[in-house]
Amino acid sequence: MRRWIRDLALGTRLVVGGGPTAWLRLAMTAVGVGLGVALLLLATAAPTILSGHRARSDARDFAYTDGPASAHTVLIRQTPGSYRHHPVHGVLVQPEGADPSVPPGLSRLPGPGEMVASPALRRLLAGPDGAELRSRYPARVVGTIGDAGLAGPREYAFYLGSDRLTGRGQRIARFGTEQPRQPLDPVLLLLTVVGITVLLVPVAVFVATAVRFGSAARDRQQAALRLVGADRAMTRRIAAAEALLGALGGLVVGAVLFLAGRQLVELVEFDGISVFGSDLHPQPVLAALVAVALPAAAVAITVVALRRVVAEPLGVVRQGVGRRRRLWWRLAVTGLGLAGLVLAGLGRDGGGGVSLPAVAAGVLLLLAGAAVLLPWLVEFAVRRLPGGGVPGQLAVRRLQLDGGTAARAVTGITVAVAGAIALQTLLAGVSHGYVHQTGQDASQRQVLIEDTVPMTAGQRARFAARLRHTDGVRRVEAYGSDTVAATDDPELFWSVMVADCATLRTFAALGDCADGDAFGVDGTDARAPRPGEAVRTTDSPHGARLRLPAGLRSVPARPDPTGMTHAGLLLTPAAADRLPVLGGRLSTSGFVGTDPAEPDAYDHVVTTTVRVDPTASVFSLQGTQVDARFGTVRRGLLLGAIAVLLVIGASLLTTVLEQLRARRGPLAVLSAFGARRSTLTVSVLWQTAIPMFLGLLLAVATGLVLGAALLHLSHATIWFDAAGILGMTGAAAAVVALVTLLSTPVLWRMMRPEAMRTE
Incomplete structure (x- = not known):
C-alpha cells in the first residue's frame, strides 16, 4: 500500500508538471469521463423524478363524492384533454360554499369568466398559436398555477371558473388523493430491468475508453522512467495516477454538467412530458457508489491495459503487434451471457418464473461480449482487405498496425446499437399484450x-x-x-x-x-x-x-x-x-x-x-x-436512449479528437512529403468507416440474439422489427458520420508543419 501511495503521488506530480500537453491530455480524459458521469448521475436521479411527478399529480387529483354540498365542496368538470396533440389538464370549477377546497398551486378558485393557467399555457395564450384556444375559453387570466400544482414546467394546465355546473358537474370534497400503486407486472418489470442495463452499459464502455486517452504519451513516459531505474510494476502504478486524476476530474466535470443540466432541463419537453430541475436529486447511495467505483475502475483498467505493453529504457513494445487476438475467451463471454439468460428462465425471483438479477447479468455479459469481440473482428477483417488507392492503403495499413484503437472508438456505438435493437425487439414482441383493440372504427367517424x-x-x-x-x-x-x-x-x-x-x-x-x-x-x-x-x-x-x-x-x-x-x-x-x-x-x-x-x-x-x-x-x-403503464415505460426508455445517444456522440467526438492529436506528427510528416489534404482526409474517413461498418454488423447480430432470448423469456412470439432495426443502425451511422465531419477541421489543423514539433 505504501508503494501504491508513493507511486501514485509521483505520477500525480509528473502530470501536474508535465506542461500543456499533459494538461490537455488530462482535460480530454476528464471531459470524456465527465459526460458519462453526468448520465450516470441522471440515472441515479430517476427515482426522485418519478416520485416528484407522482406526488404533484396525487396532490391535484380528486375523488368524486356522493355526500351533500358543504362549505368545502366543489363542483368540477374536466375539459377535453389536448390542444394540437399536446396534453392539456383543464378543469372547470364551481365552489358550493364559502370555504371551498383549493388545488395546489392556487391561492383561490377562479370565479365565473376567470382562468388560472400554467406558465406555459399563459405564454401560448398570449401568442398567435393560442388564438383558437383563446376563442374556446374566452376567459380573463387572473393568475398563474404554481409549481406545486403542475406535473412539469412546460405542462398546459388551467382551472376555469364557472357558474353552469349545477346539475352538470361532479362533486368533490377536496383536492388530493392517495392512489395505491400497483407493482409492475413481470413483463414490464423485465422490460425495465433490460432497458436500464442496455442504457448504462454503453456509458460504462465510453468511460473505460476515456480513461485510456493519451496512451502513446504515457508509453513514452514509461520508457523514460525505466531509463532512470523504475521497474515495470512501478511504471504501471505511476501511469495509473494519470487515469486516477482524469477520473477524479471527470467526477467534477460530470457534477458540473449535471448541475448545469438541472438548470436547462426545464426547457426540454419530450412527448408532452417535462421535468422540474428541482426533482433532479441523485440518490445519495448510488451517487456515492459512482464516486468511489469510477476512480477505482480507472486505475484497474489502466493496469490491465498496460499488461500488454512492455516498457524498456530504449522504447515501448506493444505485445499485440504481430500477435493475433485470441477468440475463444471472447466467445466464452458471450456464451456466459446466454447461459445467464437460460438460468434466468429457471429462477423464481421477480415473479413469472424469471430471475431479474440473472437477466441483468446475462444482458451485461452479452453486450460485453460484443465489446470484446469487436477488436478481434476488426483485426480479422483488415488482414484480408486490399489496399486500393492511396487513401485506402493508408487507412488499411493504419488499421492493420493499430486496429484496437480504432475499434475502441466505435465500441460504445456497437454496444449501444446492440442493446437498442434488443430493446426494440422486446418492445415490439410484448406490445401486443399492452396494445388493445378498442373495437372503434376510426375509418367511419373520427x-x-x-x-x-x-x-x-x-x-x-x-x-x-x-x-x-x-x-x-x-x-x-x-x-x-x-x-x-x-x-x-x-x-x-x-x-x-x-x-x-x-x-x-x-x-x-x-x-x-x-x-x-x-x-x-x-x-x-x-x-x-x-x-x-x-x-x-x-x-x-x-x-x-x-x-x-x-x-x-x-x-x-x-x-x-x-x-x-x-x-x-x-x-x-x-x-x-x-x-x-x-x-x-x-x-x-x-x-x-x-x-x-x-x-x-x-x-x-x-x-x-x-x-x-x-x-x-x-x-x-x-x-x-396503449396501456398507460406500458406507454410510460416505453417513453422513459426512448428518452433514455436519446440521452445515451447524445452522450455517445459527444464522447465519440472527444475520442476522435484525442486520436487525431496523438497522430498529429505522422499526419504532418505525410503532408510535408506531399500528401494532399483530401487524400489524408479520405484515409481518416475510411479508418472510421471500416470499424463502424463491422461494429454495426456485430451490433445487429448481437441485438437479434439478445432480443430473441428476451422474447423467449417473456413467452412472446419471436418477431423482429425490420424498420426499427434499420432505424437504429441508421441513427448510429449518422452519429459517427457527424462526429467524423466535425473532426475534419481539427484534422486539417494537425497537418500543418507546426504539428511536427515534439518534446
Whole structure:
C-alpha cells in the first residue's frame, strides 16, 4: 500500500508538471469521463423524478363524492384533454360554499369568466398559436398555477371558473388523493430491468475508453522512467495516477454538467412530458457508489491495459503487434451471457418464473461480449482487405498496425446499437399484450361528442349545423338520447335514439324508413322492446310512464363507430313528437367525420362544441389503445436512449479528437512529403468507416440474439422489427458520420508543419 501511495503521488506530480500537453491530455480524459458521469448521475436521479411527478399529480387529483354540498365542496368538470396533440389538464370549477377546497398551486378558485393557467399555457395564450384556444375559453387570466400544482414546467394546465355546473358537474370534497400503486407486472418489470442495463452499459464502455486517452504519451513516459531505474510494476502504478486524476476530474466535470443540466432541463419537453430541475436529486447511495467505483475502475483498467505493453529504457513494445487476438475467451463471454439468460428462465425471483438479477447479468455479459469481440473482428477483417488507392492503403495499413484503437472508438456505438435493437425487439414482441383493440372504427367517424345537457330538437339541429360549418368537418350525425326501463322488468333498460333516418342507420339495418317511423332494435344481450309495451323514464326511481308506438318495427342492430350495439328504440323526429315525455329531456350526442388533410380538425370540433356547452365531452375515436403503464415505460426508455445517444456522440467526438492529436506528427510528416489534404482526409474517413461498418454488423447480430432470448423469456412470439432495426443502425451511422465531419477541421489543423514539433 505504501508503494501504491508513493507511486501514485509521483505520477500525480509528473502530470501536474508535465506542461500543456499533459494538461490537455488530462482535460480530454476528464471531459470524456465527465459526460458519462453526468448520465450516470441522471440515472441515479430517476427515482426522485418519478416520485416528484407522482406526488404533484396525487396532490391535484380528486375523488368524486356522493355526500351533500358543504362549505368545502366543489363542483368540477374536466375539459377535453389536448390542444394540437399536446396534453392539456383543464378543469372547470364551481365552489358550493364559502370555504371551498383549493388545488395546489392556487391561492383561490377562479370565479365565473376567470382562468388560472400554467406558465406555459399563459405564454401560448398570449401568442398567435393560442388564438383558437383563446376563442374556446374566452376567459380573463387572473393568475398563474404554481409549481406545486403542475406535473412539469412546460405542462398546459388551467382551472376555469364557472357558474353552469349545477346539475352538470361532479362533486368533490377536496383536492388530493392517495392512489395505491400497483407493482409492475413481470413483463414490464423485465422490460425495465433490460432497458436500464442496455442504457448504462454503453456509458460504462465510453468511460473505460476515456480513461485510456493519451496512451502513446504515457508509453513514452514509461520508457523514460525505466531509463532512470523504475521497474515495470512501478511504471504501471505511476501511469495509473494519470487515469486516477482524469477520473477524479471527470467526477467534477460530470457534477458540473449535471448541475448545469438541472438548470436547462426545464426547457426540454419530450412527448408532452417535462421535468422540474428541482426533482433532479441523485440518490445519495448510488451517487456515492459512482464516486468511489469510477476512480477505482480507472486505475484497474489502466493496469490491465498496460499488461500488454512492455516498457524498456530504449522504447515501448506493444505485445499485440504481430500477435493475433485470441477468440475463444471472447466467445466464452458471450456464451456466459446466454447461459445467464437460460438460468434466468429457471429462477423464481421477480415473479413469472424469471430471475431479474440473472437477466441483468446475462444482458451485461452479452453486450460485453460484443465489446470484446469487436477488436478481434476488426483485426480479422483488415488482414484480408486490399489496399486500393492511396487513401485506402493508408487507412488499411493504419488499421492493420493499430486496429484496437480504432475499434475502441466505435465500441460504445456497437454496444449501444446492440442493446437498442434488443430493446426494440422486446418492445415490439410484448406490445401486443399492452396494445388493445378498442373495437372503434376510426375509418367511419373520427370524433364522438356527448353532452348530457337536455336540448330541444331545434337546439340540436343548430348545434349540428355549427359543427357542419366547422373547418375540417366532412359529416355530422347528431342524435338525441335517453334511457327507458321496462315496467315489468326493472332490470331491463333500453337506450332511446332520436334522429333522422340517415343517422339512425348508424345503429341498425332499417330498410325502408320515413319520418314518423319507430324501430325496436334487437341487441346481443337484451330483447327488443315490443310494440305497445309500457315503459318508464329513468330520471327518478318512479319515472314517468309511457307506451311505445303500436307500429314499432323490429330491426337487427348494427355496430356504431364505437363498436357497440344498442338494444332499444330508434325514433324519427315525428315519432318522438308523439311521445312528449321524452321530447324535452334528451341529451345530445353525435359522430363527426373529419378531413384527414386537416391536422387540426379535432381541435376545431372541440372549439365549436365547447363554445356551445363547456361541459360537453369530446372523444377521439381510435382503433387501438396503449396501456398507460406500458406507454410510460416505453417513453422513459426512448428518452433514455436519446440521452445515451447524445452522450455517445459527444464522447465519440472527444475520442476522435484525442486520436487525431496523438497522430498529429505522422499526419504532418505525410503532408510535408506531399500528401494532399483530401487524400489524408479520405484515409481518416475510411479508418472510421471500416470499424463502424463491422461494429454495426456485430451490433445487429448481437441485438437479434439478445432480443430473441428476451422474447423467449417473456413467452412472446419471436418477431423482429425490420424498420426499427434499420432505424437504429441508421441513427448510429449518422452519429459517427457527424462526429467524423466535425473532426475534419481539427484534422486539417494537425497537418500543418507546426504539428511536427515534439518534446
